[in-house]
Amino acid sequence: MELVNVRKLRRMLKPLEILLSIVLLSACGGGGGGGGGGNPSAITDKPPIVNAGADIVVNMFERVDLDPKVLVANGTSAQLTSQGLELKGSADNKEAIVKLVWTKIEGPDLAISSSGFNDGKLYFTAPSTKGANSLKISFRLTLTNAAGLSADDIVDIYVGRVNEAPLANAGDDNIALGGDTIRLRGRTSDADGSVVKFQWTQVSGPSVVLNDPSALESSFVAPIVYEETLLEFEFTVEDNEGKVSKDKVSVNVYPRDVPQVQLYFPPAKGIYTDGTISLFGKVSSPSSTITSLTVDAGNGPLTAPLSSDGSWRLDNVSLPVGANNISIVVAATDLEGRKGTARSQLQTSTNLSAGTGQGWNEVVGIDVDPSLNKLWMVTHDNTNVKLLSINLDNGDRSPTISDFSDAQEATTRAPGPIIFDGYHNRIYMSAGDSKDFPTSGQILLIDTVSGYRSVVADNARGVGPAFALPWGLALGNYETLYVADNKTDSILAVDLITGDRVTIADASTLDQGIDAPALLANSRFDDSKRLFMAPYANLAYLFELDLHTPTTSSLVFNGAQADTQAMGEVKGLAFNSSANTLYFNTFFEGLVSFNMSTNEKKQLVGPEVKSDALTFDETRGVLYMVKGFPAALYAVDSVSGSKVIISKPNTN
Numbered sequence: 001m002e003l004v005n006v007r008k009l010r011r012m013l014k015p016l017e018i019l020l021s022i023v024l025l026s027a028c029g030g031g032g033g034g035g036g037g038g039n040p041s042a043i044t045d046k047p048p049i050v051n052a053g054a055d056i057v058v059n060m061f062e063r064v065d066l067d068p069k070v071l072v073a074n075g076t077s078a079q080l081t082s083q084g085l086e087l088k089g090s091a092d093n094k095e096a097i098v099k100l101v102w103t104k105i106e107g108p109d110l111a112i113s114s115s116g117f118n119d120g121k122l123y124f125t126a127p128s129t130k131g132a133n134s135l136k137i138s139f140r141l142t143l144t145n146a147a148g149l150s151a152d153d154i155v156d157i158y159v160g161r162v163n164e165a166p167l168a169n170a171g172d173d174n175i176a177l178g179g180d181t182i183r184l185r186g187r188t189s190d191a192d193g194s195v196v197k198f199q200w201t202q203v204s205g206p207s208v209v210l211n212d213p214s215a216l217e218s219s220f221v222a223p224i225v226y227e228e229t230l231l232e233f234e235f236t237v238e239d240n241e242g243k244v245s246k247d248k249v250s251v252n253v254y255p256r257d258v259p260q261v262q263l264y265f266p267p268a269k270g271i272y273t274d275g276t277i278s279l280f281g282k283v284s285s286p287s288s289t290i291t292s293l294t295v296d297a298g299n300g301p302l303t304a305p306l307s308s309d310g311s312w313r314l315d316n317v318s319l320p321v322g323a324n325n326i327s328i329v330v331a332a333t334d335l336e337g338r339k340g341t342a343r344s345q346l347q348t349s350t351n352l353s354a355g356t357g358q359g360w361n362e363v364v365g366i367d368v369d370p371s372l373n374k375l376w377m378v379t380h381d382n383t384n385v386k387l388l389s390i391n392l393d394n395g396d397r398s399p400t401i402s403d404f405s406d407a408q409e410a411t412t413r414a415p416g417p418i419i420f421d422g423y424h425n426r427i428y429m430s431a432g433d434s435k436d437f438p439t440s441g442q443i444l445l446i447d448t449v450s451g452y453r454s455v456v457a458d459n460a461r462g463v464g465p466a467f468a469l470p471w472g473l474a475l476g477n478y479e480t481l482y483v484a485d486n487k488t489d490s491i492l493a494v495d496l497i498t499g500d501r502v503t504i505a506d507a508s509t510l511d512q513g514i515d516a517p518a519l520l521a522n523s524r525f526d527d528s529k530r531l532f533m534a535p536y537a538n539l540a541y542l543f544e545l546d547l548h549t550p551t552t553s554s555l556v557f558n559g560a561q562a563d564t565q566a567m568g569e570v571k572g573l574a575f576n577s578s579a580n581t582l583y584f585n586t587f588f589e590g591l592v593s594f595n596m597s598t599n600e601k602k603q604l605v606g607p608e609v610k611s612d613a614l615t616f617d618e619t620r621g622v623l624y625m626v627k628g629f630p631a632a633l634y635a636v637d638s639v640s641g642s643k644v645i646i647s648k649p650n651t652n
Helices: 006-027 038-043
Strands: 056-059 061-066 077-081 084-088 097-106 114-117 119-126 135-147 150-160 165-169 176-177 180-183 187-189 193-206 217-221 227-241 244-254 259-265 268-273 274-285 290-296 302-304 311-318 325-334 339-347 360-369 374-380 386-393 413-419 426-432 444-447 454-459 469-476 481-483 490-495 501-505 518-522 530-535 541-546 552-558 569-574 579-588 590-595 602-604 613-617 622-627 632-637 643-647
Touching: 056 061, 061 135, 077 114, 165 227, 187 193, 259 325, 259 339, 274 290, 274 325, 290 311, 360 613, 360 622, 374 413, 374 426, 386 426, 413 469, 444 469, 454 490, 481 518, 490 518, 518 569, 530 569, 569 613, 579 613, 602 632
Parallel strands: 056 150, 165 244, 176 244, 268 339, 360 413, 469 518
Antiparallel strands: 061 119, 077 084, 084 097, 097 135, 114 119, 135 150, 165 187, 180 217, 193 227, 227 244, 259 274, 268 643, 274 311, 290 302, 290 325, 325 339, 360 374, 374 386, 413 426, 426 444, 426 469, 444 454, 469 481, 481 490, 490 501, 518 530, 530 541, 541 552, 569 579, 579 590, 590 602, 613 622, 622 632, 632 643
8 A cells, every 4th residue: 555645645635724714714804894705815815826846766876856846036145054045035916936945854965956046946866875775855945925925845865775895095106226125005995884805907018027916905016127117006905895996006126226306396296487496416326426417497508516415406407488388307326327317297277177186175184295205284174184295296186095984983173284204104193172072172083094184182081181272283203292282382292002191382382382383394304302382372482492491481573573464374384404494384475484593584485375284305405385275285495496286186
């Protein structure tokens, strides 16, 4: 027996009820006045007829359209949110619709769009069921006419599960010398099941023998070659329902005895718009002496001077005028005449994108992994927080590595800065207060391989001073994390194993009390135990804390004193121990360097690039700064300020 939906039955009978009421009113003269034609307003002042449409059945990731089949008269305002749509208008005709409201009353947050604010049509993509067989979403449609009468109806959307393809990530492209052992590191996950099969297959280049080709990680010995040779491998994964995904990775193999040339700046690919550029890097030879190093940026080769450690640098190198693409070739030659090269390919139009992969929204934290030449980024929109990585050679962006909307350890607190722990291949992230947690915070750990998250410390894990608003982070060693707690005016040392906390500096610290600390920076290659702090303020103040005697803090830079106008809030802070230099982003002056040995302040990048975050690669001497809108990741020469857009997901 087929069951009848009572709500739908009422909807079908509604016109009949209205007609019947009209007949009865006519028969009794409108009531209260005898004959004389009845009361016309009793006919006119009736609620609108609402039809939200038939219930909808779709699969995950299919488009859903909602159509009220009415128009709002003389629309005056429209408000679209993740929970629905509200339209308002005005009219003299009492039967005209002057307000239309779609309200999501059941289901997850959605990215709702409207095809036109005059007709009240909505559409969205059916979300993932996150492993469940189905998911129900309900919307209520409410119409109000000019007489002030309202009526509503509900439409249900039933989303059916579709097996989602597993993630297949073959890792980053690599370079090697003939005879090296190369590891292929795959990464995989499955949002609604499990991955049951892995397979590595060579697809191009001289044949090699793969060890454990059916494992998540494989390896091989690079062949002996006499010129640059490209090998490609395909990584295939299959989930428990037979869905297959693939990804490729390439390995460039070079002859073992040729000079090794590293081009630190500019990156291998990017966007550059100025007429001259700075170039620098390092060169070495495993078995001979380098006799010459040349740089050709399109106007002929230039000789670059070599330092005793193999580092080299050229400034103010002219680029070809009017070129759409610029090829830069750096070549080193040894005593035996063997030549090694490195290349950079630069676009000159900012209307082009840079790198492939997903984009990002607001950026809350970045840090660099020098060993893999990779940048980690935590980004969030109105509903979710995500971790992804960006290849600093070509700007390619990875799929989401950790999605805070899944079933793992998550946080409803405001996400904050991050710091990368290369020894353990994990990231620490601060999470400050929010409306749900106004006086507490936490430190999260994110595994960069699996994306798994866990709590390192909060007011329920570890003992010591309570967190209020933990924000800036600095890694002291592989067991200690320094945390700036903005609300308690203190800097804490956190034990990364136990979560225990101790205060190392606060408002009572001599000679400069800690006040509203926001950002921290130190060197990962410096044993002097120097920690630098920028407070949350409209002036650029920078303080130094000697961790040998942390009860003493000194002011190393005063933006209000150094300039005729305030520099603005500091948005990023980094330290270069070899140059004894601090780098920081400010609202009014942009990216600035401050040499603490000479007290020289220098603007590297102007305020036209409103950067959201900053980090420094001490291995290469390159700064990285990122902004959310329009999204772009910049590599910046820490000496000259030359800047290249490495990754840009959208065109403008």
